Amino acid sequence: MKELNNTKERVIVAGVSHLQPDFEYTMEELASLVEANNMEVADTIKQKADSVSAKTYFGSGKVTEIKEIANADDVKTIVLNDELTPSQIRNLEKETKLSFMDRTELILQVFSNRAHTKQAKLQVEIAKLQYQLPRIHPSGNPLDQQSSSGGLANRGAGETKLELDRRVIRKRITYLKDQLKTVDKTINVQSRKRTNTTMPLVSLVGYTNAGKSTTMNGLLNFNKEDSDDRKVFEKDMLFATLDTSVRKIDLEDNTSFLLSDTVGFVSKLPHNLIESFKTTLKEAKDADLLVQVIDVSDEHWRNMLDVTERTLKEVGVTDKPMIYAFNKADLKPDQIFPSIEGDNIYYSALDKKSIDTLVDLIKKKLYSNFxxxxxxxxxxxxxxxxxxxxxxxxxxxxxxxxxxxxxxxxxxxxxxxxxxxxxx
Ligand SMILES: Nc1nc2c(ncn2[C@@H]2O[C@H](COP(=O)(O)OP(=O)(O)OP(=O)(O)O)[C@@H](O)[C@H]2O)c(=O)[nH]1
Ligand SMILES: [Mg+2]
Incomplete structure (x- = not known):
């Protein structure tokens, strides 16, 4: 196992604060994403500035500093806290001879490694290709495209090849989108079968690793013997879940509701990725009630709650009744649980009594106007x-x-x- 650690690529994480109020937090998130991508943070570089440089993202002094620190740390890759323009990355690479990966590319890589089902794989690949499209170059060398040293003839040939490469990628995107439509359709047929019933739909949403899947598994055991075949995958890692699972939860009074578990959120989720994951997030959009799972034992839970609310708005999930489910209360000293305060519940997804209390609150919210x-x-x-x-x-x-x-x-x-x- 130790040996495995040694093979991890060491990188520097870097970012410009440019008046972002949650800058420090997003830098910590970036470090977690780096680890989720099986890389190791060797150093952190921050720059305070009112705005980012259009040419190189960082100011020029900082670019030199980054080059020096990277050389001293023997690091070849810098991971950046924002999505950069293709030319910003090109300029940085040209000036430093280092390789730069922006936040979007990193998130796409993490999602790509986690995607197992056909739907998730298609969704991620489409988002990846869309990201790559404006960033490809006629040769492996990012400097070739802009340089005029190759003379007119070479440049013309290069541009033609670039156009060709782009056309191939566009064609592949169209092809993958068609495939995704077919997969989505099958999934839609299944969900239409469900909507033929008037069974209410409850959706678990929230920041990645908050405990949504563990909560779902707890609810699946409610009123039932252990039923492993219905369980969903839960694990201590970012983006363990990329697909939506829907299960029926039976209550003791002959009533039932449908429960969905879905992909978690993180700050600045790439727009293409959100676009691509629309079908996956459809359950949340159709839900009668959202249960937002929050890891209350994490000191940053407020930031995570903000990120979730912002992302929900971005995917068009607004004005839904919501339960704020403060999970992992067992890890927070002095937190009494299970306990309910209005629409808030403090609980632990691993605790049976907590799950019973959560069911009571869901029932109360769900059937209040029945x-x-x-x-x-x-x-x-x-x-x-x-x-x-x-x-x-x-x-x-x-x-x-x-x-x-x-x-x-x-x-x-x-x-x-x-x-x-x-x-x-
Ligand atoms: N101590 C404790 N650990 C918990 C609790 N709930 C979940 N966990 C752990 O937190 C980790 C993440 O749980 P998941 O249920 O996979 O989280 P998720 O929200 O589904 O995460 P993603 O699918 O990655 O977005 C797992 O290791 C769980 O065992 C809890 O109440 N107490
Ligand atoms: Mg999950």
Missing amino acids: KTVELLIPYSQQKIAEKILRSSQIIKKDFLNEGSLITANLSPDELAEYSEFIND
Whole structure:
């Protein structure tokens, strides 16, 4: 194992603060992302400036300093805290003869290593190619494209090859997008089957490694014997989950809800990646209730909460009822758990009593606007009775001479739909 560590590439993480209020935090995140990418942080370089340089991201003095520190540390790669323009990277590489990786490329690499399913692989590859498209050069040498030393003839040939390379990449993006559409369609058919029922959908969302998958597994065990085949993958690493899993949770009073677990968030998630992961995040968009899982034992939990809220807004998930689920309370000294304060719960996903309390809160939020009513449906409209029995929360049913008498706990939508059958 030790030997493995020695083979890790050592890199320097560097960033310009440019008036970002959470700069220090994003630099710490960058270091975690570097580790998640199986590299090691040898040094950290920061520059305070009101803005970044359009030419080299850092000011010129800093560029020289980086070169010196990298040489002293015997490091060849610098990882940067922002997404840079292709020309900024080119200029930096030209001036320092070092290799630069920006935050977007790093996140894409981490996602790429974690992608296992066809959908996740396609999503990541599309985002990667879109990132590469404006950054490829006619030769491996980034300096060739701009230099005029090769003479007109060479340059012309280079440009043609560049156009050709770009066309190949564009074609591949189109091809992959088509493939993704087919995969998405299959997944959509499955989720449409679900939406035929009126079972409410609860979505776990939150920062990566907060404990969403562990919470899902805890809820899966609720009311049931251990059922390993339904469990989702949980692990102490960034972006353990890249796909969405949906499971049915049965409650003791004959009611059920659907629960989805999905990809976690981090600051400055690349736009292309978010775009690519839209289908994966669809469950959160369709959800009746969001449970935001927060690792309250992490001193940066407030930043993580902000990142999650910002990302949700970016993917168009707004105005949803939300439970703030402060997880890993067991790791926080003096934190009493499980405990509920309004829409907040302090709990541990590893603790059975916590899970019971979380279920109570989910039920309370989910069914707060439900109403128990008695419906009388004539046998001439048996199809409607069948639909209610199939998809609503049934408390009691009787078959009378006049028709089916059903006592059910109905959502506002169902109350409106079946209003003519409601016995007052
Ligand atoms: N001590 C403690 N550890 C927990 C708790 N909940 C989760 N963990 C651990 O935290 C780590 C991350 O948990 P996951 O459930 O994989 O986190 P996630 O939010 O699904 O993470 P991603 O899928 O990477 O976004 C795992 O090692 C869990 O065992 C908890 O309540 N207490
Ligand atoms: Mg997970």
